[in-house]
Amino acid sequence: MRHYFNDLPKTALTAGYWLFVAYLLLPLTLMMSMSFKDANFIAFPIQDWTLRWYGVVLQDRQFLDAVAYSAFIAFATTICATVIGVWIALVVANEGIWGRAAIFALAxxxxxxxxxxxxxxxxxxxxxxxxxxxxxxxxxxxxxHAVPFVVIMALTRLRSMPRNLTDAARDLGADPFIAFVRVTIPYLMPALLGGMIFCVLTSIDDFVRTFFLGGYKPTLPMLIFAKVQGGMSPQINAMATIVLIATALIGLYAEYLTRRARK
Amino acid sequence: MAESIMTPSRKTSPASAPRYSGWIGRLAGNPIYAGTIGRIANSRAVRLTILLGVPLVWIAALHIGPIYQMLRISLLENYPAAADGQNAYTLSNYRLFFEEPLYFIPFIRTLIFAAVVTLCTLLIVYPVAYYVAKVVKPKNRVRALLLLLIPFWAGELIRTFSVIMLLANRGAVNVLLREIGLIDRPIPMLYTYFSLSFGVVYLIALYMLLPLYSAIEKIPPQLIHAADDLGAGPWQRFRRVILPLSRDGIVSGCSLVYLTTVGVFAAPLLLGGPETVIFPEVIATLFHGSNDKWPEGAAFSIIMLVVSLSTVGLFMKIVGGRSVRLM
Structure with missing residues (x-):
């Protein structure tokens, strides 16, 4: 009897978990399946299936331009955010500096x-x-937007770094710069790779900043937004599916890297 | 101390340069390097200046600068300055906010909306986080968590768009209900508070999940077993052991979700309707279009920033979490 009562919450929790997974995955699955609909409008049910929307998207100059533009922005963002973020993390990790907590908070x-x-x-x-x-x-x-996350990731890794690693390099005659390049950077690398991929993803995803700061050239989210507002066809779904699969693969790779870094 | 005994050569004779292998050796041995970066790196004062310089300038210019400028412009009468160049400081932009219900009501609506969404997200996500952290076997835990992370690699806009597929008049839910004969006419779900909150929860659940998961995972199972041995039922175990020990996760998760919801922008544009106009949209219209009013927009942004941050601060003080972890 007692056993039975203890199992009840467990069953409910399992059901709750799978319901939540369904809640998370169902809209995306529907969105992707709609990209195969053989009609010019978005509506369920899907009777005829086609791959033609992918052909349309892959020949769409606007889409390809937006991909290249978003990739360029993400690349530049990642480089800048990584350099600045690591730099700030080095300051915060340096015990000799007064006001480190305030610098971290402001960062x-x-x-x-x-x-x-x-x-x-x-x-x-x-x-x-x-x-x-x-x-x-x-x-x-x-x-x-990306700098705080790089700072946190780099800082976590720096705090776990044994101090005597750089001391050893210095004792062996490396000057501080060479010690930094040969010891600190390689030690930080796994966290940095995770952080960099995170920067890429947040930059490609970003809508609100680009909305206010963008010029006439659309980034990927701006393009999708414009298409969603101006009449819908399954072409948007094909576009979104391609982007979704690409970013999910990048995200999975980042997850793998950060997990390896923690070990 | 040991350093000074073991490496006297480093300070006395930098000329006896160490030998490195590979490209770094060629770099370190290069006289140009020794004269520039090498010299800089060996001087403590210069090193500290370079280490501190860039971060301090960056933070001052780009983390504090924009908010300072927003504050400054919110106190100006006109921006850009009027034709005669006169530009007095005034509080009228702030006064307008309290006098004009057109602005005030969406603001209150946003705060209530964000609070309700935060509470709903907590109630929905807590059992899921608990399940993954405590019920799933450790070897399957990463897989169970990854399954929940997948949707969040899709961008904000793609997820919002996906919600439309589900809730539109000819979306999956309405078509399914009509197929099984429950309704004759589609239920209008899109462009209502329901679709907006559905979409926002969908966007932000991860910010609740990760802090909760890491807090619950840290609870030692022995404590739960001990409570069980002492005769506590499931409810009592949850109420007296698990809930208090996961407080840090609840505080971080709720704070992150609240702050994100207050500033959410794409979802109300795509999923909201005329009845669900929330404050972000109001502010945005003040910056776009032909009759933009930057000082008013800046003042409203400052109000929103102060109110949302102090709400979160107050919440943290009351519930008593130690600190908000961002990740």
């Missing part, structure tokens, strides 16, 4: 400010410094 500030406010403050900022909206402004905003 994390963009991560706690709601996304829209962040975007608007950047929009105001670039107008004050006379930077036009467009590529540079987007990269700047994406970098500001």
């Amino acid at each position: 994390c500030l963009p991560a706690v400010v709601p996304g829209l406010i962040n975007a608007i403050s950047m929009r105001i900022f670039i107008r004050v410094i006379d930077l036009p909206t467009g590529t540079a402004a987007i990269i700047l905003a994406h970098t500001v």
Whole structure:
């Protein structure tokens, strides 16, 4: 009897978990399946199936341009955010520096400010410094958004680094710069790779910052947004499916890297 | 101390340069390197300046700068300055917020909406996090967690778009209900509070899941067994042991979800309707279009920032989590 009562919550929890998995996966599955519908409009049920929408998307100049543009922005963002983030992490990890806690708190500030406010403050900022909206402004905003996450990832790794590793390098005659390049950077590498992929994903995903800071050239989310607002056809679904699969693969790889880094 | 005995050569004769292998050796042996980076790296004062310089400038310029500029412009009468160049400081932009229900009501609506969404997300996600952290066997745990992470690698916009597939008038739910004969006419679900909150929970569940999972996973199973041995039933075990020990996760998760929901932007544009206008949309219209009003928009953003951050601060103080972890 007692045993029976103990099992009841467990069964309920298992059911709850699978219901939640269904809740998470169902909309995406529906979205992907719609990309195979052989009709010019989006509606269930799907009677005829086709692959033609993928052909349309892969020949769509606008889509390919947006992919290249988003990839470029993500690449630039990642480089900038990694350099700045690691730099800040080195300062915060350095025990000789006064006010480290305050620097860390301020470095994390963009991560706690709601996304829209962040975007608007950047929009105001670039107008004050006379930077036009467009590529540079987007990269700047994406970098500001990504830096806190790189700082946290790099810092976690730096804190687990035995201090005597760099001391040993110095004792063996390396100057601080060479010790940094040959010891600290390789030690940080797994966390950095995870952090970099995270930067790529947040940059490709970002909608609100690009919405306020973008020029006439659409990034991927802007393109999808414009298509969703201006009449829908399964072409959007094919587009979104391609993007979804690509980003999911990148995400899986990042997950694998960060798990390996923790071991 | 040991350092000074073992490596006297480093300070006295930098000329006896160490030998490295490979490209770094060629770099270190290069006189140009020794004269520039090498010299900089060996001087503590210069090293510290370079180490501190870039981060401090970056943080001051780009983490604090934009918010400072937003605050400054929110106090201006006109931005850009009027034709005669006069630009007085004023509080009227803030006063407008309290006088005009058109602004005030969406703001209250947003706060309530975010609070309700946060509570719902907590109630939905807590059992799932508990299941993965405590019920699933350790060797399957990563797989169980990964299954939940997959949807979050799809972008914000793609997930929002997917919700439309489910809830539209000719979406999956309505078509299914009509097929089995429960309804004759589609239930309008899109562009309502239901679709908006459905979509927002869908977007942010991960921010609740990860902090909760890591907090619950840390609870020692012995404590739960001990409570069981002492005669506590499932409810009592949860109420007296598991819930208090997962408090940190609840506080971090709720704070993250609340702050994200307050600033959510794509979802209300695509899933909301005329009755669900929330504050982010109101602010956005002040920055776009021909009759943009930047000072008002900046003032409203400042109000939203202050109120949302202090709500979270108050919540943390009351519930008493130690710190918010971002990841």
